[in-house]
Amino acid sequence: MAGNALARAPLAAGFADPVRDSQAVFRAVMTALARPALPQPLAVALGPPAPLTPELAAVALALADHEAPLWLDGPLASVSAVADFLRFHTGAPIVTDPAGAAFALVADAAALPPFDAFAQGTQDYPDRSTTVVAAVERLAQGRGLAFEGPGIRQRAALDAAPVPADLAQRLARNRALFPRGVDLVLVAPGRIAGLPRSLTPVGEP
Amino acid sequence: MSAATGYSFAYLDEQTKRMIRRAILKAIAVPGYQVPFASREMPMPYGWGTGGVQVTASIIGPDDVLKVIDQGSDDTTNAVSIRKFFARTAGVATTTKTREATVIQTRHRIPEAKLGEHQILVYQVPIPEPLRFLEPRETETRRLHALADYGLMHVKLYEDIARHGHIATTYAYPAEVAGRYVMDPSPIPKFDNPKMDMCEALQLFGAGREKRIYAVPPCTRVRSLDFEDHPFTVQSFREPCALCAATGVYLDEVVLDDRGGRMFVCSDTDFCEERRADGHRGHLLGEAPAAIAGEAGDA
Numbered sequence: 001m002a003g004n005a006l007a008r009a010p011l012a013a014g015f016a017d018p019v020r021d022s023q024a025v026f027r028a029v030m031t032a033l034a035r036p037a038l039p040q041p042l043a044v045a046l047g048p049p050a051p052l053t054p055e056l057a058a059v060a061l062a063l064a065d066h067e068a069p070l071w072l073d074g075p076l077a078s079v080s081a082v083a084d085f086l087r088f089h090t091g092a093p094i095v096t097d098p099a100g101a102a103f104a105l106v107a108d109a110a111a112l113p114p115f116d117a118f119a120q121g122t123q124d125y126p127d128r129s130t131t132v133v134a135a136v137e138r139l140a141q142g143r144g145l146a147f148e149g150p151g152i153r154q155r156a157a158l159d160a161a162p163v164p165a166d167l168a169q170r171l172a173r174n175r176a177l178f179p180r181g182v183d184l185v186l187v188a189p190g191r192i193a194g195l196p197r198s199l200t201p202v203g204e205p
Numbered sequence: 206m207s208a209a210t211g212y213s214f215a216y217l218d219e220q221t222k223r224m225i226r227r228a229i230l231k232a233i234a235v236p237g238y239q240v241p242f243a244s245r246e247m248p249m250p251y252g253w254g255t256g257g258v259q260v261t262a263s264i265i266g267p268d269d270v271l272k273v274i275d276q277g278s279d280d281t282t283n284a285v286s287i288r289k290f291f292a293r294t295a296g297v298a299t300t301t302k303t304r305e306a307t308v309i310q311t312r313h314r315i316p317e318a319k320l321g322e323h324q325i326l327v328y329q330v331p332i333p334e335p336l337r338f339l340e341p342r343e344t345e346t347r348r349l350h351a352l353a354d355y356g357l358m359h360v361k362l363y364e365d366i367a368r369h370g371h372i373a374t375t376y377a378y379p380a381e382v383a384g385r386y387v388m389d390p391s392p393i394p395k396f397d398n399p400k401m402d403m404c405e406a407l408q409l410f411g412a413g414r415e416k417r418i419y420a421v422p423p424c425t426r427v428r429s430l431d432f433e434d435h436p437f438t439v440q441s442f443r444e445p446c447a448l449c450a451a452t453g454v455y456l457d458e459v460v461l462d463d464r465g466g467r468m469f470v471c472s473d474t475d476f477c478e479e480r481r482a483d484g485h486r487g488h489l490l491g492e493a494p495a496a497i498a499g500e501a502g503d504a
Contacts, residue, residue, distance in 0.1 A: 019214045023266045026226045030264065033233045034407045034422045035322075063230075065223050102227065123351040127231035127240045150236045150383045151422035153403075179385065183234045196234035198383065198422075 012047050014061055014089040025062035032185060032194035037147045037156035039139050042192040049081035051107040053135045055187035057085070060133075064092035064103055071101035071118075071130070075108050098130065106134035109186070110162040115174050118182045126179035129197075136160050139188035145171075149199040158193055160186050168201040175200050215262040215295040221245055225263040225418070229409060232420035237386030238350070239333050239417040247413065254287060255413030257310050257329035264325060264409070265291065265308055270298045272306035277314040277455070277472035284312070301475050313376075315397040317454050317476040320406035322423060328391045330412035333419065335379045335389040355387045358430060366435055375440065381428045382421055390427075396439045396455045401427040446471045447489040449480035 015021035028042045048057035064070050070092045076082045083094050086105075095101050098117045106112055118130035144159035145168050163186075164170065174181040174197055181197030213219070221243075228242040247255040265271065271291050275284040279301035287310060288299045300306050303318040310327040320326060332338075336346045339357045349357065358379050365373040378395035381387050390401060391410060401408060401421060408421040421427060431437035445452045447468040454476065456469040468489055471477035481490065 019219065020267065022219065022223070023214075023264075026222075027264065027266060030226070030229060030233065030407075033230055034420075036422075063223055063227060065220055067220075067224065068227060124347050125241075126235050126238060127228070129231075131230065150425035151233075153424045179235045179238055183230070198234060198236060 011088055012049060012085055014046070015058075016045065018061075021058075022062040025058045028192050029059060029063070029185060029194070032192045033183065033196050034151050034194075036149065036151045036194050036196055036199050037141075037145070037158040038152075039141060039158070039188075039191045039193045042187065042190060044190075048085050049079060051075045051079065052082045052085065052105070053107065053187065053189070055189070055192065056105050056107065056133060056135050059185065059187065059192075060086055060092070060103060060105060061089050064090040066091045066093070068102035069093040069095045069100055071095050071098045071104040073104070073106040073108055073111070073113070076105055101130050104130050104132045106132060109134040109136045109160075110164060112164050112167075115170055115182045120177060120180045120182060123180060126181070129180065129182055131183045131185060133185045133187060134163075136163060136186050136188050139186055139191045139193055146202045147195070147199045148202050149196075151196075151198075155202065158186075158195070160188075160193070168203070171195060171199065171201045212294040214267075215265050215291065216248075217245065217259065217262045221259075222263045225259055228418045229260065229263065229420065232409070232418050233407070233422055235386075236421055236425055237382030237388040237419060239388075239412075239419045242416055242418050244413045244416040248290075249286070251414040252331065253283060254310070254312055254329035256411030256415075256418070257312070257327050257413075258287060258290070258411075259413060260327050260409050260411035260418060261287075261291065261308060261310050262295070264327075265295055265297060267295070267297065269307045270300050270305055272300050272303060272309045272475075273311075274309065274314060274316065274473075274475075275312045276457075277316070278474045280474065302479075303473075303475050313392050313394075314455070314472060315393060315400045317451075317471070317473040320400075320404060322405040324406040326404075326406050326408045328393075328408065328410045330389070330391040330410045330417070331414070332377075333389055333410065333412040333415050333417040335377075335387050350386060353385060355381075355430075358387060359432075362430060362432070362435075366432075372431065372435060372437075378437075379430050381430060383425050384428075386419075387430065388419060388421075394440060394455055395429065395437075398427070398429045398437070399439065403427075442469060444469055446477060446480075446487050448487040449477045449485045449490070450487045451477065451480055451485070 044054040044058040046054040121129035138161045146157040184195040228240045273284040273288045275281040303316040312329045377392045429437040457472045
């Protein structure tokens with residue numbers, strides 16, 4: 001038994017300075033949601049087990065704990081080292097029902113599950129909803145989905161890939177549920193952008 | 206834990222900060238909705254800004270510059286002690302200058318200077334529920350918010366008009382955020398309500414005793430409730446500030462003697478000091494001692 005445990009790869013390290021690092025990551029997430037569809041810098045020095053990206057790991061380590069369960073998408077759930085890493089560093093339960101999660105981590109954003117699989121809150125308590133954090137490869141301003149809403153002066157456009165082809169329609173349906181709905185956070189290497197439920201997609205810019 | 210002070214960074218433990226941070230994220234995603242949170246006991250009594258302090262402690266980082274105001278003033282007991290609290294527990298730089306601050310915690314005022322997008326305004330809130338004095342039951346007010354049923358508030362404003370001929374609510378004036386939730390902007394004078402509309406800064410509201418956090422994202426519509434035939438108006442003042450001659454700002458009345466003498470001065474002390482430093486002079490400034498005339502180094 002002991003030999004089996006020792007044979008595994010050693011657990012990757014968490015934040016070098018948990019207090020400062022989680023504050024910095026939280027501020028990036030907060031700014032991303034307060035200024036939607038505007039990519040913010042997110043510097044992370046983590047080496048989590050693949051396919052968990054450093055940015056996904058950083059958001060989880062900064063915000064998940066025993067009160068905030070995590071859900072992992074297929075590619076993440078299929079690698080046990082990912083769950084081991086997250087359990088050790090956050091203490092968060094890892095749930096199999098996406099509706100039971102405070103944060104859903106998605107490595108394969110193109111296969112993003114439908115939003116109604118996640119908790120959407122209730123009309124009385126819209127805060128009891130899942131925040132979906134999805135890793136993409138490209139995240140930049142302009143030439144993509146266009147949005148209006150709180151936090152945006154006039155209109156903002158976000159170029160993110162890969163994402164589901166019908167993301168704009170999904171976000172429009174999500175907006176129609178307001179104040180219920182999920183909040184989507186996209187992360188790419190070194191960047192983060194928020195698409196909270198308050199946003200209205202307005203087609204091509 | 207900082208070895209130098211013996212306190213956790215910004216006083217709160219990490220689990221508490223994560224809980225508050227998650228509440229802040231929901232508050233931003235649903236502008237104006239009051240997110241319940243597990244408010245902690247703080248080393249100060251309720252009513253002294255425990256909600257604002259917990260929000261500030263959860264967002265502040267070592268590179269932030271903190272300003273704290275109480276009724277616009279940087280030098281009253283509440284403002285001084287909260288500023289010292291964070292200087293000691295978080296080691297952050299503090300300032301009284303609105304322009305230099307990245308985080309501004311406020312009790313009952315919004316600074317006169319226009320806030321920028323790099324700034325966060327944290328309000329201390331006593332009663333977060335705008336409908337509380339009209340409907341005491343939490344279950345009912347929660348349902349009214351869920352249904353966006355704000356008829357009760359309009360009746361209250363209408364009764365003001367029926368009784369006084371105008372809307373007599375002068376502070377904590379209810380405002381609709383992003384076309385959905387009606388919120389209590391904390392007891393700021395209604396003079397400050399228009400500053401919340403399309404404000405460049407993120408606005409966060411913390412109510413410690415009532416255990417609620419809510420938010421207005423930057424560049425968000427905030428509309429003060431009114432009627433077509435009784436549009437929302439702000440207070441106006443007949444005279445300019447007695448020290449810096451500013452007009453179009455919120456003034457405090459200061460009683461000077463027991464013979465009816467009084468002066469009106471800027472409630473925002475930093476704004477007033479900057480104007481005096483720029484050479485603006487009010488009609489009573491010449492008689493003021495150097496210490497309050499903006500000439501002393503530590504004024």
